[in-house]
Amino acid sequence: GIQVEQSPPDLILQEGANSTLRCNFSDSVNNLQWFHQNPWGQLINLFYIPSGTKQNGRLSATTVATERYSLLYISSSQTTDSGVYFCAPGEGTYKYIFGTGTRLKVLA
């Protein structure tokens, strides 16, 4: 099955800072999602991005499927950005494989 590696595992930022989270995956994929899990456990979709670049406010994501990686950019971070960020490439036709996540803490 697909192996997913996310880096860095932990990240502490001062409010207002920018960051880049990386996701490497071991096989070609047709689907990929980025999620944010808040401290209460709710997983929120950020991007559905099998390839290319998308932007949504302060967040943007780029997937280079041919090189098997995806990046999530967070600009002007806020304390509400704290939580765990997961990358999940799709495997086959029915399931997503989650990485171990990047734990982000944004300090006021």
Added chain:
Amino acid sequence: ETGVTQSPTHLIKTRGQQVTLRCSSQSGHNTVSWYQQALGQGPQFIFQYYREEENGRGNFPPRFSGLQFPNYSSELNVNALELDDSALYLCASSRGTSGRFGTDTQYFGPGTRLTVL
């Protein structure tokens, strides 16, 4: 709010017992996937239901079983509970089509936190 609901929110059981968790999918979605998330880990795929049939399964034993109903809501049943079953159980709904069963954008419910003593 994703429109996906789960019940109950928390549950405490003892080893050997059986448990049923419930999930209501988002309106217009016909596919439900279940995931188990242990503390400090990413969610792991248990299985997926598409139009009332199991569509695919992860590396979980047969004591993990499920159902999907005509309204596309779903249940996850776990028999003979073990201590390692303690986890957050998440369901996700999506819109699948024939030949491509629901790997499109998945919307997650808030989860059921199960503790096995």
